[in-house]
Amino acid sequence: GNSVTQMEGPVTLSEEAFLTINCTYTATGYPSLFWYVQYPGEGLQLLLKATKADDKGSNKGFEATYRKETTSFHLEKGSVQVSDSAVYFCALTNTGGFKTIFGAGTRLFVKA
Amino acid sequence: SAVISQKPSRDICQRGTSLTIQCQVDSQVTMMFWYRQQPGQSLTLIATANQGSEATYESGFVIDKFPISRPNLTFSTLTVSNMSPEDSSIYLCSVDRELSTDTQYFGPGTRLTVL
Numbered sequence: 360g361n362s363v364t365q366m367e368g369p370v371t372l373s374e375e376a377f378l379t380i381n382c383t384y385t386a387t388g389y390p391s392l393f394w395y396v397q398y399p400g401e402g403l404q405l406l407l408k409a410t411k412a413d414d415k416g417s418n419k420g421f422e423a424t425y426r427k428e429t430t431s432f433h434l435e436k437g438s439v440q441v442s443d444s445a446v447y448f449c450a451l452t453n454t455g456g457f458k459t460i461f462g463a464g465t466r467l468f469v470k471a
Numbered sequence: 472s473a474v475i476s477q478k479p480s481r482d483i484c485q486r487g488t489s490l491t492i493q494c495q496v497d498s499q500v501t502m503m504f505w506y507r508q509q510p511g512q513s514l515t516l517i518a519t520a521n522q523g524s525e526a527t528y529e530s531g532f533v534i535d536k537f538p539i540s541r542p543n544l545t546f547s548t549l550t551v552s553n554m555s556p557e558d559s560s561i562y563l564c565s566v567d568r569e570l571s572t573d574t575q576y577f578g579p580g581t582r583l584t585v586l
Contacts, residue, residue, distance in 0.1 A: 393574070402475075402563055403514075403577040448513065452575075459565075459575055463513045 361386045365449050365462035372439055373470050380434040380465045382423075382449035390451040392416075392425050392432040393459070397446045406434075406447070439469045473498060473566050475578035483584045484554055491550045492581045494564030499544035504565040504575070505537070514563065520547045554585045 366381040384390065394406040394416070407416030412427035421436045432449060449462040474497040484490050494503065502521060506514040517537055518526040526539040540548045551558050564578040 395577075402579040403565075405574055405576070408574060458516060458519075461514045 361390070361451060361453055361460045363449050363451055363460055363462035365447075365465050367463075367465070368446075369466040369468055371468045371470065374441055375438045376469075378434070378436040378439045378443075378467070380447055380449075380467070382432045382434065382462060384430050384432065384449075384451050386430075386451055386453055388453055390453045392423070393450040393452075394421070394423055394432070394434050395448040395450060395461075397448065397464070399445070403448065439467070441469045441471050443467060444469045473500065473576040475564055475566060475576060477562075477564055477578040477581050479581060480579065481582040481584075483586065485586055486555055488554055489550055489552045490554065490583060491548050492562055492564075492583075494547045494549070494578055496545045496566050500566040501544070502567045503541060503547045504567070505539065505547070505549045506563040506565060506577075508561040508563060508580070510559070517549070517562075551583065554583075556585045559583055559585045 362385045364383050391410045393408045395403040396406045397403050407418040409416040409425035412425055415424045423432050423434045425432055444467055446464045446466045448464045450459050452459050476495045478493045504519050505517040507517055508514050516529050517532045518528045518539055520526045520539050520541040522541045522544050536552050538550045561580040561582050563580045565575045567575055
């Protein structure tokens with residue numbers, strides 16, 4: 360079946376540090392891949408997405424590249440800010456389907 | 472995108488009671504989804520609600536415990552029935568606004584605590 364595996368958190372970084380949150384997936388067909396972010400006390404927001412192999416999604420300085428050969432979609436940001444502190448969820452939806460499969464989430468703390 | 476509101480935003484309930492959560496979308500959508508996020512956990516899909524038909528429940532969730540209504544294309548309710556402390560979670564409503572890209576949009580969630 361379809362599944363998403365994320366690196367466990369929490370991840371604690373100092374401001375301006377480089378961020379990587381690993382995400383790998385298992386899916387049949389050609390899934391679309393997503394990163395969602397959940398700020399404290401809020402619902403989920405779409406951060407970025409990629410719909411086919413080698414696509415790069417980007418938003419607010421975050422990037423992730425759809426790597427079919429390694430079934431990965433790692434989230435990166437070159438310089439994190441305190442305001443990036445949140446829980447990040449990697450997710451996929453499979454071809455023709457509307458059900459989204461979420462990873463366990465990775466909590467990020469950024470210290471000033 | 473879609474703007475989604477939920478009521479209530481949070482509640483504290485007694486064991487054995489029921490709570491109905493409302494979800495309102497600012498535009499018509501075909502599919503609405505209800506998720507549960509238990510403390511420190513990821514999201515688990517409870518059911519998919521389509522207007523004019525019964526909701527489709529995921530494995531482990533049943534209609535008697537989580538009855539859902541979908542009276543029109545902008546509104547849905549989820550009831551958590553006969554609650555126990557294990558039902559303490561955040562309940563999130565979601566819609567599939569862009570069918571071509573499978574992108575989902577989420578409401579702010581309802582934080583439920585059962586004593």
